[in-house]
Amino acid sequence: MNIVVSSTSELPIYQQIYDQISRMIVCGELPNNYCLPAIRTVAKELRISVITIKRAWEELERDGFIYTKAGKGCFVANHAPEKLSDKRETMALEKMVKDVEYYKGLGLSAEDIIELVKEAY
Amino acid sequence: MEILSVENLCKNYEKFALKNVSFSLDQGFIMGFIGRNGAGKTTTLKSMMRLVHPNSGTVTILGKNFAEDEFYCKQKIGFVLGGVDYYPKKKLKTITNVTKRFFPEWDDEKYQSLLNRFDLDSEKRIDELSAGMRVKYSLALALSHNAELLILDEPTSGLDPVSRDDLLCLFQDLIEDGEHSILFSTHITSDLEKCADFITYIKNGEIIACTDKDTFIETYRLVQGPVEELNPNLSSKLIGVRKHKFGFEALIKTIDLPMVARIEVSAANLEAIMVHIERE
Numbered sequence: 001m002n003i004v005v006s007s008t009s010e011l012p013i014y015q016q017i018y019d020q021i022s023r024m025i026v027c028g029e030l031p032n033n034y035c036l037p038a039i040r041t042v043a044k045e046l047r048i049s050v051i052t053i054k055r056a057w058e059e060l061e062r063d064g065f066i067y068t069k070a071g072k073g074c075f076v077a078n079h080a081p082e083k084l085s086d087k088r089e090t091m092a093l094e095k096m097v098k099d100v101e102y103y104k105g106l107g108l109s110a111e112d113i114i115e116l117v118k119e120a121y
Numbered sequence: 122m123e124i125l126s127v128e129n130l131c132k133n134y135e136k137f138a139l140k141n142v143s144f145s146l147d148q149g150f151i152m153g154f155i156g157r158n159g160a161g162k163t164t165t166l167k168s169m170m171r172l173v174h175p176n177s178g179t180v181t182i183l184g185k186n187f188a189e190d191e192f193y194c195k196q197k198i199g200f201v202l203g204g205v206d207y208y209p210k211k212k213l214k215t216i217t218n219v220t221k222r223f224f225p226e227w228d229d230e231k232y233q234s235l236l237n238r239f240d241l242d243s244e245k246r247i248d249e250l251s252a253g254m255r256v257k258y259s260l261a262l263a264l265s266h267n268a269e270l271l272i273l274d275e276p277t278s279g280l281d282p283v284s285r286d287d288l289l290c291l292f293q294d295l296i297e298d299g300e301h302s303i304l305f306s307t308h309i310t311s312d313l314e315k316c317a318d319f320i321t322y323i324k325n326g327e328i329i330a331c332t333d334k335d336t337f338i339e340t341y342r343l344v345q346g347p348v349e350e351l352n353p354n355l356s357s358k359l360i361g362v363r364k365h366k367f368g369f370e371a372l373i374k375t376i377d378l379p380m381v382a383r384i385e386v387s388a389a390n391l392e393a394i395m396v397h398i399e400r401e
Binding site for chain 1: 149151294296317335387
């Protein structure tokens with residue numbers, strides 16, 4: 001499991017961690033019931049405050065990516081494959097809404113954008 | 122569980138006063154105590170430890186009243202006021218032998234392992250140690266009597282960036298077990314960006330914020346823009362405005378953010394927050 005945190009990014013650190021772990025879960029890199037490392041260990045290794053990691057874990061749990069077993073730790077939630085692709089679509093759509101706003105600002109039409117996406121892909 | 126609680130601590134001097142200083146810290150976390158030079162950081166720490174006598178207020182360590190159980194509380198606390206700089210001509214081992222007599226729970230094995238970890242030679246004299254080594258020696262002494270709470274007054278000032286980083290790493294190692302806690306004062310805000318869980322901010326002897334670091338930072342944003350946008354409504358919400366030839370820059374509470382296209386908003390860091398609040 002790799003996590004990269006940038007202190008110069010505009011995104012808050014807990015958000016960066018949330019994004020990376022949820023992405024790993026959605027694309028199956030972290031399998032169901034995978035045991036996440038302890039919060040305090042992650043904090044120490046990444047040199048980030050315990051509270052920040054705790055918050056990322058809490059948000060992941062709130063959104064159903066992981067679950068907590070008292071005294072044992074946090075685990076990747078059991079996702080049926082179709083649930084995962086649903087989640088993936090929701091995440092992609094959220095990001096696209098923001099990006100499309102930006103392209104609209106540049107005066108591009110939906111067709112223009114689709115053409116450009118194809119080219120870039 | 123609460124390891125430290127300070128309630129309504131007051132200390133009056135002729136020209137300076139601590140006014141109802143209150144904050145608390147849970148076990149297993151790092152709290153940064155920030156403020157300018159002369160804001161009352163050291164006075165607070167000294168009043169807590171009863172090195173100066175507070176006029177009023179209560180300090181509680183692991184549920185025990187400091188004033189009533191001073192011996193117990195002091196065993197649980199590792200207090201470091203800068204590096205060891207007394208008896209500069211004495212060897213470390215001489216100073217250690219004196220220090221350990223005050224602590225029934227002194228752990229020689231732990232002390233030896235800390236000396237190794239910090240690369241300290243107990244045959245050396247204090248005046249042969251660098252500033253960083255002196256701080257490390259103080260920490261070794263504080264940690265060898267099984268203290269659960271470390272209270273450190275500006276442990277990083279005077280250290281080079283590498284030694285500072287080293288020390289912050291050590292702090293995070295210490296709290297990993299969830300039992301040790303650290304309260305350290307500093308005005309080097311980048312130290313706190315890295316490792317602090319909570320921030321307590323003191324200004325002119327008064328606590329103006331005590332919250333977790335992320336919340337504290339997210340409470341504020343930096344704004345920049347042309348001076349023409351500075352209407353009275355906006356100006357009343359800005360903190361520590363600096364006007365210059367080409368516009369203005371200021372801090373603002375996130376909830377007060379204006380919806381004006383010509384104003385550039387960016388995330389603040391601890392240093393920017395402190396500079397603007399102190400400019401106000």
